[in-house]
Amino acid sequence: MKIWLAPMDWVTDCAYRIICKEIFLRYQKPHESLMLWTEFMSADGYMHNPVWVVKHLLQTDYESELIAQIFWWNVETLVACAQSLDQHYSFGWIELNMWCPSPKIMKCEAWSGMLKNKEKTLQILKQIAQSITTPFSLKTRAWLTEADKEEQFAFLVEASKYVWMIGVHWRTYKQSHSGEVDRPFIYKLKQACSDTVIIWNWWIRTYQDCADRIGPLDGVMIAQAAIGNPRVLVETTPSVEERFAVIFRHLALAMAQEQYFKERALSTEKTGHTILIQPTLHQLENRADHIHAHPEKYDGYYTPREFRKYLFNYISGLEYNKEIKKRIPAAKEYAELRVLLEEFYGLITKSVS
Ligand SMILES: Cc1cc2nc3c(=O)[nH]c(=O)nc-3n(C[C@H](O)[C@H](O)[C@H](O)COP(=O)(O)O)c2cc1C
Structure with missing residues (x-):
């Protein structure tokens, strides 16, 4: 099973990722692997004022398999940033964040706002994927509202042609923090995108929850439960x-x-x-x-x-x-x-x- 420490701004910095990886390597079970993300970084900040944002990219030689996550809305900036990361850094993957639900950001069509104009977003994904040699991935919400569920499914299937992995937060933008998760729908997505790594993200609170959620998916991503609790990534209890x-x-x-x-x-x-x-x-x-x-x-x-x-x-x-x-x-x-x-x-x- 793949276990992923989800990207979290102000949490999953280099120091904390080192701690999590050390604990994981000490107690992992056979066939388990851990994946790590940087905190998100504004592609615009990176292109125009890098001094303020490159700290998000801090990486030591201990983390060869690290995903660098970026966000923005404008294709030129996203492509330029992804290309620069591709050329000047050694990340395992570059990822576009289409998850964040901030209403302000939604308005300018970044983050979850990219789900509004799906045609345009598919073009952006295609352009980024074709501009870099580092594998490209996507973190997104399942859909915006119940009404766009089917459309979103088709969008994710189409997007899977350009990305190696899709991390999906199974709550809609509209649901925010409550409501049930439509598991059959989620698992159907994996069947439809069998060549793409599909990751569960939402409400994993214990190590045991991982086995309960995974179904046919490739891995699970843990966020809030891992803050100051790296033990959620493994089955042992610390002394x-x-x-x-x-x-x-x-x-x-x-x-x-x-x-x-x-x-x-x-x-x-x-x-x-x-x-x-x-x-x-x-x-x-x-x-x-x-x-x-x-x-x-x-x-x-x-x-x-x-x-x-x-x-x-x-x-x-x-x-x-x-x-x-x-x-x-x-x-x-x-x-x-x-x-x-x-x-x-x-x-x-x-x-x-
Ligand atoms: C403090 C905090 C910071 C976050 N920062 C990011 C981020 O930088 N990039 C991202 O894609 N998601 C970010 N998220 C969302 C998480 O990765 C995850 O999708 C969300 O918390 C749901 O997972 P959970 O139910 O396991 O907490 C953040 C969440 C929290 C709580």
Whole structure:
């Protein structure tokens, strides 16, 4: 079974993907594989102001099979961006995001808005696919409303001629977050596009849910349930020690990642376009080791505050977590957060022994 950590803006950055992959490789079952995405990146931002968006492309040598996800509405910009990624980076796949439901974006026909004019969108998919050598994929919603369901089915079948994979979120734009999923319809899509990898996306909350949803599809994509919970990708339950080891490693890697961005590791040499110079995992780890050993030297980073979105889930269900959760917002610097987490860990292990 293919298990996919879904793309999530501000969540599936390089540091978190490393953590998820490490846990997956440690506990995967035979015949399981993991797929990883970058967060989405505006193709327009990439073409016109790359300095602000290339951080979404950070990738180490640990992630050879990574999908770079882009969005925009205008074909010239999408093609130019996809070509640049194709030439200057080493992603396994380039993907167009037609999933996001923001009403503002719908109006300018990007993201889910691309589903409104299906003929035009098919032309865009065709042009991108023909302009790059990296395999191309698509993430989309099943359909916009009940009324365009059949039309959308035909659209997806047609789109499958240009893409290697389609990740489908089985909720319509109209349904938003409620309503039932039409499973027979979904599984029929796989029959109709047998040469294309079709992935389930919606509401997988546990590892066991994967087997329940997959049916004849090729894999399942997990999003919200994986935030601060990489264990959803595998069947084992972590010990307290393992949980904390992951928290400390993730935090240090996330700090190392921020430090790397601060140095603006960018190059315009050879290409004429601003390109992010990619670090190796070893280089990031060296930085993380230094940060871990000298926490007092790393004030003024935004990572400790951003880290809360993972942390509250990481410590969910642990003894004393209510008390610690109240104190986490006050720990704004890395050193403060470390002290708090070490104290928490001490409390738990003491009460166990
Ligand atoms: C915080 C957050 C950020 C997201 N960012 C992206 C993104 O960058 N690209 C994308 O295609 N989908 C994005 N999504 C949507 C998810 O990939 C996924 O389709 C959605 O959450 C439904 O899956 P789930 O029910 O497993 O959460 C995001 C979702 C969340 C919660």
